Amino acid sequence: MRFRGESEALTRVGNVPDQPLDHDVRGVLQIAPFRRLWISLSFSSLGDWLGLLAITAMAAELTTDSSADQNYAVAGVFILRLIPALLFAPIAGVVADRLDRRMTMVVTDVLRAGLFVSIPIVGSLWWLLVATFLIEALSLFWIPAKEATVPNLVPRERLEAANQISLVTAYGSAPVAAGIFTVLSLITAALGARFEFFVTHPASLALWLNAATFLFAAATIATLEIPRDNVERAKAENPWRNLVEGWKFVAQTPVVRGLLIGMLGAFAAGGTVVGLAPTFVRGLGAGNPGYGLLFGAVFVGLALGMLLGPRLLAGLSRRRLFAMSIVAAGLLLMVIAVIPELPVVVLFTVALGLASGVAWVTGYTLIGLEVADELRGRTFAFVQSMVRLTLVAVLAASPALAGAVGRVDFHPTDDVTVAYSGAAVVFLGAGAVAAAVGFFSYRHMDDRKGISLVRDVTSALRRETPLADPITSGFFLAFEGGDGAGKSTQVARLAEWLTARGHEVVVTREPGATAIGRRLRQMLLDTQDLGLSPRSEALLYAADRAQHVEEVIRPALERGAVVITDRYVDSSIAYQAAGRALSASDIERLSRFATRGLMPTLTIVLDVPPEVAAERRLLPPDRIESESMEFHHRVRQGFLDRAARRPRAYFVVDATKTPTEITAAVLQRVAQLMDESAGAQRPGSQQPEGSTP
Ligand SMILES: Nc1ncnc2c1ncn2[C@@H]1O[C@H](COP(=O)(O)OP(=O)(O)O)[C@@H](O)[C@H]1O
Ligand SMILES: Cc1cn([C@H]2C[C@H](O)[C@@H](COP(=O)(O)OP(=O)(O)O)O2)c(=O)[nH]c1=O
Ligand SMILES: [Mg+2]
Incomplete structure (x- = not known):
């Protein structure tokens, strides 16, 4: 069984944030409500540390019998601080989700202040332990309310900076608390000369100061507006269901x-x-x-x-x-x-x-x-x-x-x-x-x-x-090879076969699959010599590709379609790097920039000697086709080298064979690929029933 609202309960950002996370600490502190929460947090963490020091010191004082007993008393304080978590944490979570988080924080702060004041006044070990337990139980209600509030006050891209500040403050206040504790001990010693009470209760000042920090924190929070989303949903169910729902959510x-x-x-x-x-x-x-x-x-x-x-x-x-x-x-x-x-x-x-x-x-x-x-x-x-x-x-x-x-x-x-x-x-x-x-x-x-x-x-x-995030739906196939290798012929046949098997098929090509791309194509293939330089040629192909991926390929894949492109990144590696002798790693980086790393599931290379391909040509040669034979040989080798490096992602076919033979080989390989991925339970891949051969 799946959790009821999983998709809504997760506010999906995508792992790569749309907006880069902003780590400007001063910027996040300029958000007034967060700043107020942070000030309150700083005081209560200072109070927490001070309280821990004072309570352990007092526990040791109240058990003067032997050092073993003292150890037990101190250990007892630690254990009492941890036990409430086991008992109350789940309830605290429900409270934080159902009730007003501001009220929860204010009430727990005031109650904690009261308990801290009472410890030295009652002055017995048993009350110290009971109060410790109660204080910790209250903190348990305070913490989830506070943690859950931060994302409501801070825009998503600043959340991490907010967490950084909160955590550093929470732990950074420990040494400050230790310093204050030392100063308070000195003051207590001085006061002890005049008031008997401070001799018998040396930790009182620290505990009272601590109480004051909690009251201050409560006053700060009380003025805070906390916007909430969807509280109604949590409130619509009874608390017990909230509890179970929370567990299920975490587990599932x-x-x-x-x-x-x-x-x-x-x-x-x-x-x-x-x-x-x-x-x-x-x-x-x-x-x-x-x-x-x-x-x-x-x-x-x-x-x-x-x-x-x-x-x-x-x-x-x-x-x-x-x-x-x-x-x-x-x-x-x-x-x-x-x-x-x-x-x-x-x-x-x-x-x-x-x-x-x-x-x-x-x-x-x-x-x-x-x-x-x-x-x-x-x-x-x-x-x-x-x-x-x-x-x-x-x-x-x-x-x-x-x-x-x-x-x-x-x-x-x-x-x-x-x-x-x-x-x-x-x-x-x-x-x-x-x-x-x-x-x-x-x-x-x-x-x-x-x-x-x-x-x-x-x-x-x-x-x-x-x-970009990897594509988990659809299929992306590319045909590559020299001019006249037979790519367009094979693309059409594969598309027909896949359509007959019930797939949505998008046939596309480079350059020129988009409005921008068509203009670029004109410039690129113009036989009139415009003196296009190799680098500028590489950039124009990359520009066409960026537009192509964004406008055509990604949307189709996201719909779950099979995309077949006539040429892709490898053409740039073969023509611009191998052919024009630009650096292959430059071209690779450029392509990665253009495509955000989107690569075909399978690239089919139709391999043919350029002399054979040139004979198949019906139209007069375009600018690139007019290049020398050496150029076209380098291009061919460029494709083959690339395929040899990642054999699993490539399928090289001898394209001197007849079109029918080539089609048969291609169909077999593509069918195999689709079966593999159906077996691997690829999410979103279109596998209509009854279509497996
Ligand atoms: N395997 C093949 N054998 C012989 N001629 C072919 C073959 N495949 C395609 N042709 C022909 O070669 C020419 C170029 O084919 P085309 O599919 O347009 O190649 P490309 O898209 O790779 O430039 C077309 O006239 C086509 O009919
Ligand atoms: C996509 C791409 C194509 N080209 C060249 C190869 C082709 O000669 C031309 C595209 O022409 P096109 O007519 O689409 O190819 P084909 O003749 O194979 O059917 O652009 C590059 O040089 N770099 C690239 O990145
Ligand atoms: Mg073609």
């Missing part, structure tokens, strides 16, 4: 599933690193300073990745970028595990942080771009709860696993021994898992199947227009 939508799996892989690996970093560093023979260095490296990398990564690869499909960065993070973790040298480890850790930062930002952006408003809250809530669940599981399991593995000695040669700690071995495994998961997620949601990743990445780095 490939992008979201791929995203979730990728994020879980990344967080599992990340959790392992956090949990085992101290042991791992000890295994390297580096103590606390090494640990600090490694932590710093992760944060520097994360910040770099969040800020620079998306900009560096602005033109790349976000789905590809997301999965790729998770694979990279996994591989980097494996490298870190096997090289037991601190400087190398630190360097790779920066890279690891970078890859994770990119994955994080793009993951959020993808949800914002591709999930429709009324399901977004539930999607974010789901991601949140799964991430936390994974973290708890991994944090609990990885130390035990590392202990069970123990030290492993590796002997590259007889007299050399490299010792690996259990932590290193677990890192290796976690890295492999993350890489595999990233690869799986890539396969799952790749939206540019058929376009090489390397190609996409290089053109993104070079700031070239990315190749």
Whole structure:
């Protein structure tokens, strides 16, 4: 069963955004409503960190008996912060989608402020734990409401910049909070001389300041207008159905599933690193300073990745970028595990942080771009709860696993021994898992199947227009060969056969299939010598082709038609590159620019010696036909070389045979191709029933 509104629930952008993503940070902050949300977010994240510091400090103070008890109290705080996610996240998602998101944020902020104020006043450990649990539960309602709101305030092309700012602010406020906490501790000490209360409750100031940040955040949000789409749809059903619908959506939508799996892989690996970093560093023979260095490296990398990564690869499909960065993070973790040298480890850790930062930002952006408003809250809530669940599981399991593995000695040669700690071995495994998961997620949601990743990445780095989305419907066949090889004859026969089999067939040619193209054709084939230079000739053919693809070929393929073109890119390679001796790679680049990378499924080359072809000619020769025999020999070789390089995409026929023989060979090959692709369940391909031979 498919999810009811899948096509509407996904707001499809296409992987190559129509408008390039705009990473101008100042620009996005000029959007007043987003700026207000961001200010509020900055204050509440500052408050969050401050609260975490204050609460853990207070938990330790309230349990003065023994250091073991203190550890338990602190661990208890962490566990209490994670548990609500499991219980409430799904409900929080439904709330974020059904209710007014602004009200949700304001109410949760005010309630959190109240709880923070109450902690030092009640002053007991049990209340501290209860309040922590409640605060975390409230945050769970606040987060999906906030995440789902960002795409409503910011135009799509600025969404990624908005996410970058939000994430960097959320994590960047941690050191600021630590600084404030230290200052507050000093003030508290001074106040303690006059008021007994501050001696017994040293974390109170931090908690109250924290409460103030939440009140401020609430006041800021209260003034915000949040436009919503389609809330009515979510409200039309009962909450229970909303919940089930949210789960189904996540489980049945490939992008979201791929995203979730990728994020879980990344967080599992990340959790392992956090949990085992101290042991791992000890295994390297580096103590606390090494640990600090490694932590710093992760944060520097994360910040770099969040800020620079998306900009560096602005033109790349976000789905590809997301999965790729998770694979990279996994591989980097494996490298870190096997090289037991601190400087190398630190360097790779920066890279690891970078890859994770990119994955994080793009993951959020993808949800914002591709999930429709009324399901977004539930999607974010789901991601949140799964991430936390994974973290708890991994944090609990990885130390035990590392202990069970123990030290492993590796002997590259007889007299050399490299010792690996259990932590290193677990890192290796976690890295492999993350890489595999990233690869799986890539396969799952790749939206540019058929376009090489390397190609996409290089053109993104070079700031070239990315190749267009691959065509997944219709069939694209090209006939190539010298003048008089018999192309027009064969095109007509193939078209007739395909039409008889029930296909919509579009027959077209180059140059001159469009109004612009016909004018270009006149210039190109005029026998009167206008002194056209080879480069300008190449550009005119490319201009004709660009118009041809845009006006004729792409629309027909999108309808699911079979397009047969008499000449295409290979003619330019053969005539302009091989014939006119221009650079083949220049011509190739020019053609890619003109076609945005659209290539035929199959190219049929009719191969004939130019002398034979010239004898078939009935009309007087045009400008190109008038070229020398050497020229036409080079052209012929140009076609054959090209076909030899990618034999699977070409079918070379000896065109000295009779037309009937050639047709038979061509029909057989085309029928085979269509059967193959019908077997491969190519979406949209027209395969009328009863037409298989
Ligand atoms: N296999 C063949 N053997 C002999 N003559 C052919 C063959 N195919 C086509 N012809 C003839 O050669 C001439 C050029 O054919 P055409 O299909 O227009 O070639 P192209 O489109 O490649 O220039 C036409 O007069 C056509 O009837
Ligand atoms: C499409 C294309 C054609 N040409 C030349 C080849 C042909 O001589 C001419 C097109 O003429 P046309 O009469 O359409 O071809 P044919 O004689 O094979 O039926 O343009 C190029 O040089 N470069 C190209 O990219
Ligand atoms: Mg022809």
